[in-house]
Amino acid sequence: MTSATGEAAWLGTRARIIGAIAVLLAVLGTPATAADDFRTFLNGLWPEAQQLGVSRATFDTAFRGLKPDYKLPDLIIPGRKRDDSAGQSEFTSSAMDYLNPKYLARLAVQGRKFRQQHKQSLDRIEKLTGVNRDIVVAIWGRETSYGSFTLRHDAIQALATEAYVGRRKDMFRKELLYALKMLQDGVPRKKMRSSWAGAIGLTQFMPSEYYSHADDGDGDGKVDLFDSVPDALASAARQLANKGWVRGRPWGYEVIVPQNGDCSLEGPPGERPIRDWVALGFNQPDGKKFRPEELNYGAYLMMPSGAYGPAFLVTDNFKVIREYNTSDLYALFVGNLADRIDGGGDFHIPSAKIAQPRTVQVKEIQKRLIDLGYELQKVDGKIGSNTRRQVGTYQKKNRLKIDCWPTEAVLTHLRSVAASQPQRQ
Template sequence: MFVRLLSLIVLVSVGAVAGAQQARAADAAFEQWLQGVWPQARAMGVSRATFDKAVAGLAPDLTLPDLAIPGKPEKVPQQPEFVQTPSQYLREATFDRLAARGKQLSAQYRDTLARIEREIGVPGNVVLAIWARETDYGGYKLPHDAIRVLATQAYIGKRKDFFRNEFLHALKMLQDGTPRADLRSSWGGAMGLTQFLPSEYYKYAVDFDGDGRADIWRSVPDALASAAKQLAGKGWQRGERWAYEVKAPANGDCTMGTPETTMPIGEWVKRGYLLLPPRKLTAEALAMPASLLQPEGSYGPSFLTPKNYFVLKEYNYSDLYVLFVGHLSDRIAGGGAFMTPWSKAEQMRTSDVETMQQRLTALGLYKDKIDGKAGMLTRAALGAYQKRNGLKVDCWPTADVLAHMRR
């Protein structure tokens, strides 16, 4: 018994030593990587003192999602935009609460919002809705140190080059006087009231309150104007809507729901896609090109999505995110609930949607990334598969369709 206990102690000790050695090796590799970033940081104007202070004692945060760690299973980001159904994500109670607060803030910042729309071209209710979605009007406190997050993602993330650039810009922010305490971020490194990546901060941040600093952390005018400037920089069309809810005709083809399939809104209306609520559009609006969006396939609401929809999608590449922000902006402006209710459709597991995407790719029906997300292109490809195989065409991933593919 004593011998076995002694052997166990020895094994545990050896394991602990080995683990410590592996940790030191990993730290050494990370430190070497950090020093390899220094020449680029210096080229961007970062001093050695700023750099050394920023990385002193820095260790990668291996609990973050979207990392590529050898020998470890991938931790997929559990963003609600990609794992919840529309009915779960787009809750009426949430819209009621945020719209009520948004109306209060719209009155409080009336002059600022009017100036933003006048000078930048983006309506105040739109930037308020972004603020609401990103940080609950500042009530949500971002949990991570941006320097550590961006260094980790640049070192061992799945998009190293992208995050290396963001890490360098974050170091530049420190050099330019942003306190380290302000650099709190999401797991992806976005910061401030309206969630800016460091490179976007340098492109679009605005000193809108005139105090000499573009403060997206505490200045509401600066944060909202910066969000507006980013939308304008990505192509926002002044005076145009983000989307129109429509009722699809009984003979509508959900496989047309791709960004590349566009027609003037007037043509969609002629084909039976009726505006909800009914309204008379100007000739300019009727001539505007738009795509068809059906987030639940042939179930739930349908939308015609012009240019501004896709500009909002540049802020966050999720249809549910854009629907949330767009619809909340309408509610802040006095609009009502969606005219068509969301269905109770279930969201398939990411791995099952990936299997579908792989099969659709092999059949030549799908040519986008394998990511387990049932976005526009996946739904359209699924509808094409259903057509080809004589199945009910609803462009929605289900266990029955997956079973058919496996057979």
């Protein structure tokens, strides 16, 4: 490359960068204007904060000099393309990657040691709440690897940014207000380190959950989710109990899908007593039998990789774990880790290495299925149980291979069906 050519290329790159900055500034305004807009937004929170008992001094101190963190995921900023791959791993990883057997095995070893160290607290928590101790320990392991993860964000900044330009502004606005209330009630700001989504403490509570489910596990008359292991464990268990945990009931069971069964049966709409699943040919691996009382449990089929991985019959307690973090993979991770802590092992059928479809592809499939009358509530690009169920139902109806996975082949077929239909006037 000649020096003239190199200089021209450099100038071209420089011009593109300057142009991109100009576009962004034109949308967001000048830096001063953007800062003023953020300050106006924060000031507008005062009436609601005051209603929660936050003093003006606490309010002003919390927001003094605060700037938004535009590096956080899940933001909607004019002129900037959303990066769907930067969000929660529960929604961006394949089942094989998320349910990593080596990582689960390592956490299980740590979990058994942890369970023994905190046996007295766990005895008390299990007796009072009915929540299985191994589930509580597994949540601890999943959320912060038993407290070893360093939370990188200031909760106030993270929540304020998400409330200002996040995709779920209303939810984060509420959480920001409760975070201010925590400061008012004496929680030190330096303790309030969080995930990018503002989850705080050893077992990752949202600030509003602090006021709904926090529990004094060590009996010292106060709740400390940041440094007290008994408090954090008790609070996690209390949250599960408050959301409907059924004492003595497993979260679910791995099952073998019979030849006449398929993944289009998946999801909450297909819930039925386990005895009915057994009648359809769904049984546990290695010839293990369900106990008589288990046959009466309601359960639905869960296949996180569609036809390319393990299948589970999951109970009401799976739904409760899922409310702790709204993700099928999260609930399966916690459930399997709890089983491993109690002496269990890996899934009998591992998840295959299959391509994780791009978000834009999943969204288009969801939209086209909705247009055809399939029962999907939203277009979000996430491969949840209902998306898999509806993909499988579509495949079955159109005599395609039934794998319940939103592949390029499914999208191509959906496009061809749309192209063959008369255009609406």
